Amino acid sequence: MTSTEIIYGILFQPASTLRGLGEERPIAKGLLTFFLVSAISLLFKQALYGLILPAKFLDLVGKMGWVFGGVGLVFSIMMLFVMTGVSSLLSELIFHKNNARALLCCLSFSVLPGILGPPLYYALALLGHQGAGWFCSFLVGVWVLVLQVLSLREALDLDTGQAILLYILPIMVMIVLGGLAFLGLMVTFPMPALN
Amino acid sequence: MGKKVVIAALVLFLLLMGILSLRTVLNPSKQANAQDGAGSVGIIRVEGTITGTASGGWSGLSSDADEIMAAIREAARRQDIKAVVLRVNSPGGSSVASQEIGIELDKLRKTGKPVVTSMGDACASGGYWIACSTDHIVANSTTLTGSIGVIMELSNLEGLYGKLGIRQEAIKSGQHKDMGSSARELSDEERQLLQDMVNDSYQQFLDQVLAGRKGKIDKAKLLSIADGRVLTGKQALDYGLVDSLGNYYDAVKKAQEMAGLNQDSQVQELNNTNFWDELIKGGSLRSVLELGSGPYLKY
Numbered sequence: 077m078t079s080t081e082i083i084y085g086i087l088f089q090p091a092s093t094l095r096g097l098g099e100e101r102p103i104a105k106g107l108l109t110f111f112l113v114s115a116i117s118l119l120f121k122q123a124l125y126g127l128i129l130p131a132k133f134l135d136l137v138g139k140m141g142w143v144f145g146g147v148g149l150v151f152s153i154m155m156l157f158v159m160t161g162v163s164s165l166l167s168e169l170i171f172h173k174n175n176a177r178a179l180l181c182c183l184s185f186s187v188l189p190g191i192l193g194p195p196l197y198y199a200l201a202l203l204g205h206q207g208a209g210w211f212c213s214f215l216v217g218v219w220v221l222v223l224q225v226l227s228l229r230e231a232l233d234l235d236t237g238q239a240i241l242l243y244i245l246p247i248m249v250m251i252v253l254g255g256l257a258f259l260g261l262m263v264t265f266p267m268p269a270l271n
Numbered sequence: 272m273g274k275k276v277v278i279a280a281l282v283l284f285l286l287l288m289g290i291l292s293l294r295t296v297l298n299p300s301k302q303a304n305a306q307d308g309a310g311s312v313g314i315i316r317v318e319g320t321i322t323g324t325a326s327g328g329w330s331g332l333s334s335d336a337d338e339i340m341a342a343i344r345e346a347a348r349r350q351d352i353k354a355v356v357l358r359v360n361s362p363g364g365s366s367v368a369s370q371e372i373g374i375e376l377d378k379l380r381k382t383g384k385p386v387v388t389s390m391g392d393a394c395a396s397g398g399y400w401i402a403c404s405t406d407h408i409v410a411n412s413t414t415l416t417g418s419i420g421v422i423m424e425l426s427n428l429e430g431l432y433g434k435l436g437i438r439q440e441a442i443k444s445g446q447h448k449d450m451g452s453s454a455r456e457l458s459d460e461e462r463q464l465l466q467d468m469v470n471d472s473y474q475q476f477l478d479q480v481l482a483g484r485k486g487k488i489d490k491a492k493l494l495s496i497a498d499g500r501v502l503t504g505k506q507a508l509d510y511g512l513v514d515s516l517g518n519y520y521d522a523v524k525k526a527q528e529m530a531g532l533n534q535d536s537q538v539q540e541l542n543n544t545n546f547w548d549e550l551i552k553g554g555s556l557r558s559v560l561e562l563g564s565g566p567y568l569k570y
Contacts, residue, residue, distance in 0.1 A: 080274055080275060080278050081274070083278055083281075084274040084277060084278060087277075087281075088277075116285070116289075119289065119292060119293070120288065120289075120292050122292075123291070123292030123293070123294075123295040124292075126295040127295055191285065192281075195284065195285060195288035195289075195292070198288055198291070198292055199288055202291065
């Protein structure tokens with residue numbers, strides 16, 4: 077697949093394109109796409125903060141925004157590998173299906189529409205429609221989420237229900253573990269009393 | 272063909288937005304200002320030792336006079352900035368740098384924009400010189416201020432050089448060309464020459480205070496405290512060195528009142544350097560080399 081076909085396909089024919097990417101597995105191209113999308117989004121987000129944040133925060137954003145953004149960029153790349161690993165492992169354990177290389181490739185490309193979120197938000201904020209900008213950005217976020225589920229489905233050869241389960245299972249586990257940790261902390265933490 | 276058109280439109284959109292966003296990233300305060308359009312109070316910060324060159328970087332240990340003057344000029348130029356609050360938290364610094372900032376503040380006031388000083392932990396010596404070039408001074412009751420005086424410090428390392436076996440030779444065009452050299456003791460004549468310089472600078476400092484605090488402190492009263500002593504904000508108020516006690520927000524409110532702005536008007540930082548400026552400044556070799564190079568007058 078050419079780059080044009082991949083970009084167009086991810087945007088307008090995601091299922092078949094992700095299936096094709098899962099078979100071809102251009103991992104280097106996928107990782108480069110993921111990095112570029114994240115880096116370009118960082119630039120737009122920084123500009124967006126300069127536009128929508130109150131002036132008193134601009135100094136802090138000017139100094140720390142890039143640092144936090146850079147750390148976030150590295151973290152998102154790490155999370156891509158973590159998500160691939162966890163999803164592959166769970167798929168192997170639950171459905172006895174595994175294809176980590178295809179999954180990494182598909183998940184990398186699935187963030188492609190995410191490049192539209194911050195610039196759309198920025199453009200609408202420039203026109204004075206900040207709320208609409210936020211909503212567009214939210215819709216793009218949902219779009220990426222759907223593509224990630226599609227990536228799981230196509231790369232691991234699952235049906236849609238299985239892919240959704242695989243996607244939300246780590247999140248559910250995290251929520252349960254977090255809740256348990258919080259409860260444990262509340263039980264053991266000495267609470268001061270006024271009675 | 273259709274695919275290429277879609278991709279080209281997408282790339283074009285991203286390029287256009289990229290150019291616009293770069294403008295915002297490179298100058299966020301101006302972009303934000305363009306959004307509101309109403310009158311604003313500009314904040315200019317003077318933090319740490321006042322120097323003629325950048326040396327603080329991320330640590331924020333010094334205030335570069337060039338950067339502060341640029342912010343003052345921006346405040347004078349911009350139509351939306353109606354008043355300025357000079358937030359000073361400085362024990363003083365270079366006499367020349369303080370004077371330069373003071374001159375620029377005087378020019379700003381001539382444009383009709385009120386300037387209010389807000390004193391932080393300290394606003395002494397060179398910091399106070401700058402404050403005297405503003406219309407109103409607000410201090411906290413425990414702010415350390417005053418320290419009206421001039422100092423020049425020299426080190427005589429002749430003994431140390433002798434122990435190390437170092438002997439410095441000076442080939443000079445005149446007898447005072449190496450005046451202040453660390454390799455030998457000052458002669459009486461040289462000491463007097465330097466004392467005259469310090470006295471002259473001190474007189475200029477007194478003139479600055481008398482001009483800036485005209486009608487608020489007389490010469491006799493000023494001379495009684497202008498011996499380098501440090502005063503609290505409350506003491507300074509009693510002597511007439513400051514106009515009122517209060518914090519930063521009181522100073523902003525005062526500036527808004529003086530400029531006829533309402534209290535919801537925007538407050539903008541004018542010398543907030545961006546990340547890349549700070550990074551470059553922090554690593555500047557020039558700033559390292561210029562630190563502590565030779566004797567100079569300090570307020």
